[in-house]
Amino acid sequence: MKALLCKAFGTADSLVLEDIPSPVPGSDEVLIDVHMAGVNFPDTLLIEGKYQIKPAFPFAPGSEAAGIVAAVGAGVSHLQPGDKVMALTGWGSFAEQVVVRASQVTLMPTRMDFAGAAAFGVTYGTSMHALCQRARLQKGETLLVLGASGGVGLAAVEIGRVMGAHVIAAASSKQKLEVARAAGAHELICYGNGSLKEQVNALTEGRGADVIFDPVGGDLLDQAIRAIAWNGRLLVIGFASGRIPQLPVNLTLLKGAAVLGVFWGAFTQRQPQENQANYRQLFAWHAEGKLRPLISQQYALARAGDALEALRLRKAVGKLVVEIRKGSS
Structure with a gap:
């Protein structure tokens, strides 16, 4: 089978496409013929050796997949x-086949x-866990979503709106904010238009945001805590900015x-029943x-390395996917 492999920690352009033996499922495992793979920010950290998990070389990145059970x-x-x-x-989805623990595999909805x-899976699962189990977001509360045009950010905007929150989306450009508006954001904030605190206070009559969803970190968290x-x-989702504040x-x-x-990854392992209820x-809702x-x-x-690089540079809007098998839909 073909797989895009990481043979040493480095940048996305060091990944190589090779033929490797197909994996064999063990007890309580499933072999999947991968049709599509999702691209997520932790994938970029994984190949650089900056993630908390470090697979043995060589490995294929790719933390989520959709396909057909082969065995x-x-x-x-x-x-x-x-x-x-x-x-x-976790990893391995940038390949024609992947073996996964059965507990991490879910039947696709028919639609x-x-x-x-x-x-x-990852973006909506993460945002749902953040807003439900961690923040316990309530109807009528104000939700501020940073990085609102990215995968988890857009998911948080949609879920927050469905849960009855007043959603303020924050992003770095008008184009990205229009994407967040289309996803259901009630108010928009552009980082370049002045102090984040002042903009949030202006939209909330000085009260501030009840829940802040932050996948960016860095300077934005420094500003957000003041709003x-x-x-x-304040929900700490990740550090796409590259700096842990x-x-x-x-x-x-x-x-x-x-x-x-x-x-969220640990939540799926430690509280699988709650995770399945979230799904x-x-x-x-879907x-x-x-x-x-x-x-x-x-x-x-x-x-697929180009997709990882676009995500690392925060150029992606919404979600990026990799077509593993041509003609997949």
Whole structure:
């Protein structure tokens, strides 16, 4: 089978397309013929050796996949060959086949195609966990989403709106903000138009945001914590800016605020039943037309490194996917 391999930590242009043996599923594992793979920011960290997980070389990046079950190992009863599925792989999805733990594989909703399924799992799963289990977002609260035109940002905008929040989307350009508006944001903030705190206060009559969703980190977190409401919750999703900020904790004291880490990957392992309940609700909202993954670009497997680089440079809008098998839909 063909796979795009990382043989040493480095940049996306060091990945190589090679033929390697097909994997074999063990007990409680599933072998999937991958049709589409999603591209996520942690994939860029993985190949650079900056992620908390470091697979043995060589490995294929790609943390989520959509495809068809080719074979199942002993002990797998809820899946069978021929099932259309979406899977959280950790890595390995930039390949024609991947072996995944059965617990990380879910049947695709009938109204999803392979591209949509590959674009759905990580971003919507992360944002749902952040807003439900971590922030406990309530109807009528104000939700500020930073990086609102990216994959998790857009998912947070959509989910926040469905949950009844007043959603403020923040991004770096008018073009990106229009994407967030189309996803359901009520208000828009452009970073270049002045102080983030002043812009948030102007839109909230000085109260600030009840929940702040931050996948960017760096200078934006430094500014965002100053725009938080009394009893507000700041969600730490990631650090796409490249800098992990040092939080002045006195600001949390002054606002009675909470800073909440969001490690969705660990949540899927430690609280699988709650994660599956989240997916059931997400799939229901998708079926009702309330969630619509935005796929802005599709790449061939040989060019998946270009997708990783676009994500690293924060040039991507919405979700990027990799077509593993030509003609997949």
